[in-house]
Amino acid sequence: EVQLLESGGGLVQPGGSLRLSCAASGFTFRSHAMNWVRQAPGKGLEWVSGISGSGVSTFYSDSVEGRFTISRDKSKNTLYLLMISLTAEDTAVYYCAKDLWDNIPSYAMDVWGQGTTVTVSS
């Protein structure tokens, strides 16, 4: 079964840092681009960051560029999102999501994790 399992969310103070993890199983992790998508309470989906299957290419939304770093560990089949300088506006459920195609990005996300909640508050 193809599965994504996020972890690492929690309560953090403004200006703090957090690292999210997403453990992948059931597919060839190294072949698929991966993404982080977030959803603030009561709001819509917002694409945050993406990374190629090789890990060489990374992409960020303007709202997180320079503060968030996406990475992947092929040996552990795990995707990461390091978040620094967090603000209240970063409060959201963070989902990791797998790109549909292998080797060539489709920009469609066919498998999603259950999400991990990040709350930025003093």
Added chain:
Amino acid sequence: QSALTQPASVSGSPGQSITISCSGTNNDVGGYNLVSWYQQNPGKAPKLMIYEGTKRPSGVSSRFSGSKSGNTASLTISGLQAEDEADYYCCSFAGSDTHVVFGGGTKLTVL
């Protein structure tokens, strides 16, 4: 403000058809055949319903179809069922700089 524009809500009765629009620009929806649609139920992760504008993943009902005209993509649900009530989001590739953008979401109510 979301990059792609969707109606906040649509509604229909069981058995009817509804269409949700997703308006973008030449830099996203109109520039690529890379629009996807997601269904999200409360408290759940999104589910891919349409990719590359018109294609359905395995397991998605044929009642769901996608189309595009110019800078506007559309999701049509035919033969509405109570289980279709959910939030729907469009998404598009938007070039190497912006990369991926979502619409603001549309709440579908089955009357």
